[in-house]
Structures are given as structure tokens and as C-alpha cells.
Amino acid sequence: xxxxxxxxxxxxxxxxxxxxxxxxxxxxxxxxxxxxxxxxxxxxxxxxxxxxxxxxxxxxxxxxxxxxxxxxxxxxxxxxxxxxxxxxxxxxxxxxxxxxxxxxxxxxxxxxxxxxxxxxxxxxxxxxxxxxxxxxxxxxxxxxxxxxxxxxxxxxxxxxxxxxxxxxxxxxxxxxxxxxxxxxxx
Amino acid sequence: xxxxxxxxxxxxxxxxxxxxxxxxxxxxxxxxxxxxxxxxxxxxxxxxxxxxxxxxxxxxxxxxxxxxxxxxxxxxxxxxxxxxxxxxxxxxxxxxxxxxxxxxxxxxxxxxxxxxxxxxxxxxxxxxxxxxxxxxxxxxxxxxxxxxxxxxxxxxxxxxxxxxxxxxxxxxxxxxxxxxxxxxxxxxxxxxxxxxxxxxxxxxxxxxxxxxxxxxxxxxxxxxxxxxxxxxxxxxxxxxxxxxxxxxxxxxxxxxxxxxxxxxxxxxxxxxxxxxxxxxxxxxxxxxxxxxxxxxxxxxxxxxxxxxxxxxxxxxxxxxxxxxxxxxxxxxxxxxxxxxxxxxxxxxxxxxxxxxxxxxxxxxxxxxxxxxxxxxxxxxxxxxxxxxxxxxxxxxxxxxxxxxxxxxxxxxxxxxxxxxxxxxxxxxxxxxxxxxxxxxxxxxxxxxxxxxxxxxxxxxxxxxxxxxxxxxxxxxxxxxxxxxxxxxxxxxxxxxxxxxxxxxxxxxxxxxxxxxxxxxxxxxxxxxxxxxxxxxxxxxxxxxxxxxxxxxxxxxxxxxxxxxxx
Numbered sequence: 001x002x003x004x005x006x007x008x009x010x011x012x013x014x015x016x017x018x019x020x021x022x023x024x025x026x027x028x029x030x031x032x033x034x035x036x037x038x039x040x041x042x043x044x045x046x047x048x049x050x051x052x053x054x055x056x057x058x059x060x061x062x063x064x065x066x067x068x069x070x071x072x073x074x075x076x077x078x079x080x081x082x083x084x085x086x087x088x089x090x091x092x093x094x095x096x097x098x099x100x101x102x103x104x105x106x107x108x109x110x111x112x113x114x115x116x117x118x119x120x121x122x123x124x125x126x127x128x129x130x131x132x133x134x135x136x137x138x139x140x141x142x143x144x145x146x147x148x149x150x151x152x153x154x155x156x157x158x159x160x161x162x163x164x165x166x167x168x169x170x171x172x173x174x175x176x177x178x179x180x181x182x183x184x185x186x
Numbered sequence: 187x188x189x190x191x192x193x194x195x196x197x198x199x200x201x202x203x204x205x206x207x208x209x210x211x212x213x214x215x216x217x218x219x220x221x222x223x224x225x226x227x228x229x230x231x232x233x234x235x236x237x238x239x240x241x242x243x244x245x246x247x248x249x250x251x252x253x254x255x256x257x258x259x260x261x262x263x264x265x266x267x268x269x270x271x272x273x274x275x276x277x278x279x280x281x282x283x284x285x286x287x288x289x290x291x292x293x294x295x296x297x298x299x300x301x302x303x304x305x306x307x308x309x310x311x312x313x314x315x316x317x318x319x320x321x322x323x324x325x326x327x328x329x330x331x332x333x334x335x336x337x338x339x340x341x342x343x344x345x346x347x348x349x350x351x352x353x354x355x356x357x358x359x360x361x362x363x364x365x366x367x368x369x370x371x372x373x374x375x376x377x378x379x380x381x382x383x384x385x386x387x388x389x390x391x392x393x394x395x396x397x398x399x400x401x402x403x404x405x406x407x408x409x410x411x412x413x414x415x416x417x418x419x420x421x422x423x424x425x426x427x428x429x430x431x432x433x434x435x436x437x438x439x440x441x442x443x444x445x446x447x448x449x450x451x452x453x454x455x456x457x458x459x460x461x462x463x464x465x466x467x468x469x470x471x472x473x474x475x476x477x478x479x480x481x482x483x484x485x486x487x488x489x490x491x492x493x494x495x496x497x498x499x500x501x502x503x504x505x506x507x508x509x510x511x512x513x514x515x516x517x518x519x520x521x522x523x524x525x526x527x528x529x530x531x532x533x534x535x536x537x538x539x540x541x542x543x544x545x546x547x548x549x550x551x552x553x554x555x556x557x558x559x560x561x562x563x564x565x566x567x568x569x570x571x572x573x574x575x576x577x578x579x580x581x582x583x584x585x586x587x588x589x590x591x592x593x594x595x596x597x598x599x600x601x602x603x604x605x606x607x608x609x610x611x612x613x614x615x616x617x618x619x620x621x622x623x624x625x626x627x628x629x630x631x632x633x634x635x636x637x638x639x640x641x642x643x644x645x646x647x648x649x650x651x652x653x654x655x656x657x658x659x660x661x662x663x664x665x666x667x668x669x670x671x672x673x674x675x676x677x678x679x680x681x682x683x684x685x686x687x688x689x690x691x692x693x694x695x696x697x698x699x700x701x702x703x704x705x706x707x708x709x710x711x712x713x714x715x716x717x718x719x720x721x722x723x724x725x726x727x728x729x730x731x732x733x734x735x736x737x738x739x740x741x742x743x744x745x746x747x748x749x750x751x752x
Binding site: 004005006007008009010011012013014015016018019020023024026027028030031034035036038039040041042045048049050051052053054055056057058059060061064068074075076077078079080081082083084085086087088089090091092095096099111112113114115116117119120121122123124125126127128129130131133164165166167168170174177178181 | 189193196237252257260261310318319322323327355359362367370378379381382384387389392393395396398400401403406430432435437438441493494496501502503506508510511512513514516517520521542543544641642647665666747750
């Protein structure tokens with residue numbers, strides 16, 4: 001062991017330089033060439049940063065499309081899922097309560113039209129997306145709150161639907177809501 | 187929905203297509219033959235010179251293990267030192283505090299053994315210095331340690347009689363310079379170009395569109411996420427790991443990360459075949475592992491895509507499947523696929539929250555860790571499989587009345603004893619740990635009420651999962667568990683240590699003992715190890731030892747929950 005201790009110590013120092021200095025520096029340098037320069041892609045509105053393309057935000061007002069429930073209330077200084085098990089009675093009561101609230105806020109919508117992703121918390125608590133169905137079911141409410149034609153709002157949702165050959169189709173909630181604001185200001 | 191199934195099939199196919207040449211390449215690297223990255227030799231020689239290491243000195247298996255354990259001890263002390271003082275060290279823009287000693291112990295051990303139990307949350311629990319010098323560093327070196335140990339076994343299984351099994355530092359450093367560093371650089375750049383942050387700036391404060399003030403956590407994420415996957419460590423930068431939209435921004439990064447985390451374990455199996463020039467043996471091992479993998483994958487994908495029956499009863503639309511704890515951009519199928527790949531290979535990174543999976547899916551994840559040899563972790567998966575292989579050879583030999591032999595070397599009582607201790611240690615640590623904890627909890631449910639996030643059967647599953655994850659050196663969790671307490675930090679820390687180093691030392695010892703023995707050329711009396719028949723035998727041994735040992739515990743947790751739901 002003694003004859004290994006000094007080499008082990010020296011090798012550790014050398015590898016600290018390689019793995020913790022040179023390697024991250026190379027990645028950092030490469031990231032400077034990336035579109036966002038290694039800062040994460042941000043979205044600006046009227047000259048100020050209003051959010052990250054990839055980080056969901058809390059929307060509570062009726063005139064905005066609302067994202068999925070979040071276990072961290074969209075506080076992006078942290079991240080977590082609810083970690084509720086599928087058979088937990090308290091959890092199922094929470095889901096039922098979310099459904100009831102949604103039906104009250106969106107009159108005319110039936111239970112069968114509500115997609116489960118609007119009632120279940122995401123893994124990160126920062127999911128920036130909705131499924132097209134979860135956006136569509138909110139169109140009537142948003143249109144009414146903004147005195148807009150529902151067809152026009154639905155067209156906006158369709159326009160903002162990103163189709164994926166691999167995963168599910170999705171709508172970026174922040175971008176959709178910004179487009180809504182822009183539509184009204186025009 | 188069908189495109190989701192097709193894309194997970196595609197991810198698996200791409201993994202195989204890349205793993206086969208990677209295996210051939212690794213065999214060349216470790217045989218010391220000409221290969222693609224020979225231009226790294228001056229770097230390696232520089233590292234040896236600066237460290238005062240003679241990389242040509244051949245070592246016995248004992249010398250290998252002493253070198254391995256010594257350097258691991260140095261890393262442990264380094265990690266403890268940094269974690270306990272990070273609050274007053276530089277590179278801490280968010281002002282995160284130093285860790286308590288029991289949490290630092292658990293964290294240091296966890297990453298030392300290539301695991302990521304993470305009883306903290308990255309955004310608030312670690313400074314950037316710790317993320318780089320402790321976490322990223324250990325993710326590199328612990329993976330390289332596992333690979334180096336596996337290469338010692340490769341070397342020992344050659345057809346010759348020897349004590350000399352190559353040089354530990356040589357295998358270890360080459361794992362870094364020829365595989366982990368270049369691979370991670372490539373993956374990190376792909377991530378950075380897809381929007382993963384790589385910066386030393388702290389949280390960004392901003393006002394959201396609706397007018398709330400929020401802070402967005404950033405950091406040197408891309409560099410760490412690359413090695414966390416490639417080195418099968420799994421420790422995420424953010425608390426939510428690869429479910430976090432900055433750590434895993436889209437389906438492409440998801441595929442890249444998912445391929446990265448499983449490619450080395452598969453490539454190492456092929457590397458064994460190329461190294462020993464026994465490709466049929468490698469295909470047999472790969473076949474057994476793949477059968478096990480698919481058997482766990484299929485039910486998980488099925489149950490996740492069909493949603494939660496308790497939510498279906500509310501009368502809502504569950505077209506996307508069980509979405510609690512999952513992200514829209516990834517979907518149920520890719521989340522299920524990821525959860526099984528990362529549990530069979532002891533990676534522990536997650537892109538969805540396992541606690542919220544359907545009971546049978548949770549059980550499949552646990553079974554992946556309980557067997558711990560279907561592909562398995564970086565290097566160590568193959569070592570675990572090797573122990574099963576020894577037992578299978580012995581039992582099969584007894585069944586047909588032949589001397590048990592593996593690759594021309596006799597398997598005798600000593601090797602068998604070691605193999606049995608190694609394979610039985612795993613169920614012992616898991617079941618004894620869970621039993622002890624369940625006993626504590628049952629004795630005083632009010633005092634320990636913070637432990638469990640879910641009542642009933644699922645609560646038991648949370649405890650069982652944590653010990654399984656610790657003993658498999660996996661690191662994922664049913665994260666509802668309130669695990670940052672002295673009991674959990676210390677008990678799982680001890681389990682982690684035992685379950686890492688005994689299953690490395692044991693198989694290396696067996697291989698070292700075999701290497702010393704006389705080579706008996708294969709004859710008509712030899713039981714061939716590279717046939718499908720023998721593959722079935724190995725699979726039977728794995729199922730009997732690993733799965734049946736755990737069946738009673740699984741019946742109390744996930745199985746009971748399943749039957750209460752469906």
C-alpha cells in the first residue's frame with residue numbers, strides 16, 4: 001500500500017487537472033460556438049429576458065394557457081417531481097381536485113376531453129410543454145378571456161405545435177402565450 | 187403512439203450498431219494493439235511521468251487490487267474534504283452551504299463507487315467547485331476503475347498460465363484517455379448545441395411573462411451530464427436529473443444520453459469476445475443479457491403507455507399514458523425505456539420519476555438492479571455476470587458429471603466459494619437493510635413519518651428500492667423517500683461500500699486464481715461455455731439466485747400494490 005500511496009496521490013492531482021480543468025475548459029470553449037453560447041436559450045420580450053425556451057413558467061391567469069401542475073411551483077432554482085405513487089389516496093384526491101377546478105374554470109369542457117397530463121405533475125416540475133390536446137381544451141377559455149375568436153386562438157395553437165418524428169407532439173407554453181399577447185397588441 | 191415505440195427500437199438499434207465496433211476498438215486498446223487514438227500516447231506518457239508510475243510493470247491480481255483500493259481511498263478523502271468545506275471555497279456563486287458530515291460521507295461514498303444516491307439536490311446542495319472537483323471527477327475515475335478491473339479479468343482468462351496480469355494504472359489511464367474523455371467531450375458538445383448550459387455564472391433572476399420573479403439555475407451542466415451518462419454514474423446536475431429540461435432539452439439529447447449510458451456496458455461484452463478471440467462466448471453473454479433486458483422492458487413500456495387505472499376511473503383522457511412524473515417532450519415509452527436501461531446497468535440517472543411509475547414497472551426497475559448483470563455498470567456489470575458464470579459452470583458440470591471448466595481452467599472449491607459469497611452478498615445487503623429499516627419504521631411510525639412519501643405497499647417499495655439501488659450501486663431512487671437523515675446516509679453509505687468493492691475484488695480474485703492454473707485444452711469431455719444451451723443455464727442461475735431471493739419482498743411491495751390497483 002505504501003508504495004502505491006504516493007503514485008496514487010500524484011496521479012490524482014494530474015487527473016484533477018485533466019478532468020476538472022482541461023476537459024470542462026474544452027467543453028466551455030466549444031459551447032461558446034453554440035447558438036446560446038452555453039447560457040441556455042433565453043426568450044426576450046421588449047428587450048428584457050422573460051424566460052428560457054426550455055424552462056416552464058407558472059401561468060395562473062385565465063387569459064394564458066396554463067402549463068402542467070408542478071411539484072415545485074415552477075421555481076427554477078430547484079426541480080423535482082411529486083414522487084407520488086400511483087395508488088396513493090391523497091394523491092388521487094389531489095388529481096380529482098385539479099380536475100374539478102379545471103372543469104369550473106373551463107365551462108363547457110367535459111371530463112373525457114381533459115387530458116391526464118393537465119392533472120399530473122411533470123418529472124422536473126419545469127416542463128415547458130403541453131400536448132396539443134391539453135392546449136386545445138383551454139382554447140375556449142383563453143379566447144373568451146381575451147375577446148378573441150376561438151378559431152383564431154386554435155389556429156395559433158396549431159401553428160405552435162411542434163411535430164416530432166420520435167416523441168409526442170408538443171406546444172411550448174411560453175412561446176404560445178407570447179404569441180397570444182402579440183396577437184392582441186396588433 | 188406507434189412512433190414512440192419505433193423510436194425506442196431505433197435507439198436500441200443505434201446503440202448496438204455503435205457498440206460492436208466500440209467493443210472491437212476497446213479490445214485493441216487494451217491488448218496494446220494499433221488503434222484510432224494512438225495519438226493520445228504522449229498524453230498518457232506525460233501522465234505516467236508526472237505521477238511517477240511505471241506503466242509497464244506487470245502486476246499480480248493482488249497488486250492490482252491494492253493499487254485500486256489505495257487510489258480509491260485518496261479520492262474518498264479528497265471528496266470528503268471538499269464537500270465539508272465547499273461553503274467557504276471558491277466557485278460558489280449561489281452561496282450554497284457546506285455539507286453535514288453524514289451527508290458528505292454518503293455523497294463521497296456514493297460517487298466513489300460510481301453511484302449517485304444524491305441525498306441532496308444539486309441546485310442548492312453543491313457549489314460549482316464540488317460539482318466539478320468531486321462529482322465530475324469521481325464520475326470519470328470511478329467508471330475507469332470499473333473498466334480497469336474488468337480488463338484484469340479479460341487478461342486473466344487468456345489461454346496461458348501466469349501470475350502477471352498487466353498494469354492497473356495503464357488500464358485505468360487508458361480507459362480515461364482512449365474512451366471516457368473523448369467520448370464525453372463529443373456528448374457534451376452535442377448537449378451544449380441543444381441548449382444545455384455550460385457556464386460558471388450563478389442563477390439568473392428574471393421576471394416571467396406573467397410578472398412573477400423567478401430564478402433559473404445554471405452551471406457547468408453539459409460537461410457533467412456527458413460523463414454522468416457515459417460513465418454509467420447517473421448523478422445529475424439538477425435535482426430532477428435528466429427530466430430537467432436544461433439537462434435533457436429534447437428528444438435528440440434524450441436519445442444521445444440514453445445511448446451513452448448503455449453503450450459501454452454492451453461494448454465491454456463485445457470487447458471480451460474480441461480480446462479473447464472468443465466471439466461466440468461474447469454473443470452468448472450478450473444474448474443472455476438481452477433476454478433479461480427485454481423481459482423487464484416489455485411490461486414496463488406496456489404499463490406506462492396504458493396509464494394509471496386509478497386515474498382512468500376519473501373519466502379523463504389518458505392517451506399519452508401515465509404522465510405523473512414524466513415530461514411531455516419525452517413521452518411514456520421513452521421514459522419507460524430509459525428507466526429500464528438505467529436500472530439494469532446501475533446508472534441511476536432518470537428522465538422521469540420512478541416513484542410514480544406503475545407497480546409492475548417499479549418492480550421491473552428493481553429486478554434490473556437485483557440481478558445487476560444484464561449489461562451492468564461500466565466494467566462491473568461484466569464482473570457480476572462473471573460470478574454467475576462461474577456458478578453456472580459448476581452446477582452444469584455437476585449435472586452432466588464433468589469436471590467444471592471455464593475456458594480451459596478448472597473451477598474448484600475456492601473459486602466457487604468466492605463466487606457464491608459475491609452473488610449472495612447482494613440479496614443479503616438489500617433484504618437485511620430493508621428489514622432493519624422497516625422494523626425501525628414499524629416500531630415508531632410517528633418519529634420516522636418523514637421517511638415515506640406514500641402510504642401502504644408503496645411506502646415499503648420506497649425503502650426496498652433505496653437499499654436495492656444502494657447495493658446495486660445504481661443511485662436512482664423512489665425519490666419521495668426522505669433520505670437525508672443520519673440513518674439513511676450512514677446505512678446506505680455502508681451498503682454502497684460493501685457492494686462496490688467486494689464484487690470487484692471477488693471476480694478479479696477468481697480470475698487471478700484461474701490464470702495461475704494449468705491450461706487444459708478443450709476436448710470432447712469439455713462442457714462448452716459458448717452455446718445457447720449453456721446460455722439458458724446461466725439465465726436459470728441468475729433467475730434462481732437473484733429473482734427468487736427477492737420474490738417475498740417484491741410480493742409485499744409492488745406486487746401487492748399492483749393487485750390493489752388492477
